[in-house]
Amino acid sequence: MVAKLKFGMLVFLMATGMAVAAETLEMNAILIDDKPLAGPNCRMQGGPTSYVIDVSVANPSADNSLRVGYMYYNSSLGDYVDGGKICDVKPSLREICTVTIYTITGGKNGTEQFPFKLSGTYDTESYCGGPFCSAKISYAKEFNIPVNHYTGVYEENVVKKINSARTEYDTAVQRYTGCSNASVLDLLQTAYSEILVAQEKLTICDMAKAQNMTNDAILKIREVESYPKAGVCGGNPPQQNNTGNTSVPSDDNVTQDNETTDQPQFNLTNNTNITGPAGTDNISNVTLAIAKGCMPFFILTGILVAAVWSERRTSA
Numbered sequence: 001m002v003a004k005l006k007f008g009m010l011v012f013l014m015a016t017g018m019a020v021a022a023e024t025l026e027m028n029a030i031l032i033d034d035k036p037l038a039g040p041n042c043r044m045q046g047g048p049t050s051y052v053i054d055v056s057v058a059n060p061s062a063d064n065s066l067r068v069g070y071m072y073y074n075s076s077l078g079d080y081v082d083g084g085k086i087c088d089v090k091p092s093l094r095e096i097c098t099v100t101i102y103t104i105t106g107g108k109n110g111t112e113q114f115p116f117k118l119s120g121t122y123d124t125e126s127y128c129g130g131p132f133c134s135a136k137i138s139y140a141k142e143f144n145i146p147v148n149h150y151t152g153v154y155e156e157n158v159v160k161k162i163n164s165a166r167t168e169y170d171t172a173v174q175r176y177t178g179c180s181n182a183s184v185l186d187l188l189q190t191a192y193s194e195i196l197v198a199q200e201k202l203t204i205c206d207m208a209k210a211q212n213m214t215n216d217a218i219l220k221i222r223e224v225e226s227y228p229k230a231g232v233c234g235g236n237p238p239q240q241n242n243t244g245n246t247s248v249p250s251d252d253n254v255t256q257d258n259e260t261t262d263q264p265q266f267n268l269t270n271n272t273n274i275t276g277p278a279g280t281d282n283i284s285n286v287t288l289a290i291a292k293g294c295m296p297f298f299i300l301t302g303i304l305v306a307a308v309w310s311e312r313r314t315s316a
Contacts, residue, residue: 027120027139028058032096037145040152041106042205048102049205053145055118057097059089064122066139068097072116076104076203080117089120103149106202106210107159113144158198158207161214165195168221176224184224191220 032054039049059066066089071080087097101114120139151159169191176184198213 024138024140027118027141028060028094029097029118029141030056031143032056034145036111036148038148039103039150040155041103041108041149042152042155042207044152044154046207047205048104048106049149050100050102051145051147053099053101053116053143055097055099055143056094057087057089057118057120058094059091059120061122062092065090066120066122068118068120070099070116070118072099072101073114074102074104075112075114076200083116101145101147103147104204105149106155106205106207107151107162107199109150111146111148114147115142115144117142154207155202155205158202158210158214161211161218162195162198162202165191165198165214165217165221168218169195172221172224176227181227184227187220187224191217191224194220 037051039051041049043049057066057068067085068087068089069085070083072083073079074081083100086099087095089095089097097118099116099118101116103114105112118139118141122137169188172188176188179185179188194213194217198210198217201207201210201213
């Protein structure tokens with residue numbers, strides 16, 4: 001019973017200490033200069049434009065230093081980001097603490113409130129109520145800084161390139177609606193993803209990455225445009241070698257085509273039927289013509305021989 005009572009008291013003390021530790025009071029802090037700020041979203045060398053804000057913070061404790069940190073709002077994330085410790089305010093004093101905020105709004109124009117939060121704690125157990133709490137009374141306060149932000153020259157070039165990539169992508173998608181070619185679909189999907197990444201990089205002012213991703217997307221879109229629409233996309237399925245529409249020539253047809261195309265062509269008009277009966281008549285006619293042509297030669301030769309023979313007899 002006693003053990004249970006001690007355990008209950010321990011739990012109560014721990015809960016009480018944690019409750020005290022969780023207490024948050026409003027920080028005594030004011031802006032030194034609350035005039036509106038203005039500038040481009042992104043720096044020329046990349047990264048968001050930053051603004052330094054001076055805040056006067058008072059420490060109500062007479063014994064302990066107040067450790068001050070802050071969180072700034074990241075509009076691309078839609079949440080706060082820890083900016084770390086910015087100063088220690090000595091006991092019972094008011095000091096200037098410097099805060100940095102960022103316009104993480106690449107590609108946008110307008111005037112917005114950029115919030116940041118200050119937090120202050122004492123790193124001591126004296127405000128916690130005992131040894132069972134690990135920290136401290138805390139202070140907090142939130143501020144809103146108006147900033148007129150706009151696209152700079154280099155940033156505007158990237159914006160125009162991204163818009164151009166979107167236009168080319170939309171045109172390609174309309175042209176290749178119903179595309180059945182896997183290469184076309186992969187290129188379009190990759191280009192779309194790269195355009196989204198480029199826009200995200202532009203928002204956080206990663207200008208080099210945004211431009212590189214946009215260039216890659218445009219190259220892929222233009223590669224898609226090199227594909228012919230007919231027979232590839234637009235609802236027309238790829239041709240299956242035209243098997244159903246075109247008959248394959250038989251071997252006989254191929255042979256005849258080869259003979260007609262590859263073999264030398266002779267003019268057989270004067271040699272028709274050279275092996276038939278008419279061919280025999282032709283041969284006889286040729287022989288007779290040759291004999292007639294040679295007859296004068298034989299007669300002349302006979303006369304010459306007779307003359308020579310007669311002369312020899314006279315001499316004898």
